[in-house]
Amino acid sequence: xxxxxxxxxxxxxxxxxxxxxxxxxxxxxxxxxxxxxxxxxxxxxxxxxxxxxxxxxxxxxxxxxxxxxxxxxxxxxxxxxxxxxxxxxxxxxxxxxxxxxxxxxxxxxxxxxxxxxxx
Numbered sequence: 001x002x003x004x005x006x007x008x009x010x011x012x013x014x015x016x017x018x019x020x021x022x023x024x025x026x027x028x029x030x031x032x033x034x035x036x037x038x039x040x041x042x043x044x045x046x047x048x049x050x051x052x053x054x055x056x057x058x059x060x061x062x063x064x065x066x067x068x069x070x071x072x073x074x075x076x077x078x079x080x081x082x083x084x085x086x087x088x089x090x091x092x093x094x095x096x097x098x099x100x101x102x103x104x105x106x107x108x109x110x111x112x113x114x115x116x117x118x119x
Contacts, residue, residue, distance in 0.1 A: 001110040007074035007081035010105070010112075014071040023053055028111035035117050052115075065090045079107050
């Protein structure tokens, strides 16, 4: 798949709330994930598809309630696509908050090899 095709499929699956399918279909086995230094412990970095899935499960375990969310249309540039994403959530032990970020994905050989989040 081209970067545009990966981005379009990502958008389709994200809007259908099929995040597990995104990992299974669009990510390389050795993909990596990078969060800002202020990310919760255990969430700053992961490498390998199983580690990324575990990171996602850990994040989800911190969420008490989801009130809404969004994922913008992706913008493609070369081997990268980016989008804005946000959630209206209540994390365990915290007040309800709106969480917005910019997500950048690198594509190589038709698979996402790196995701990086800025918030």
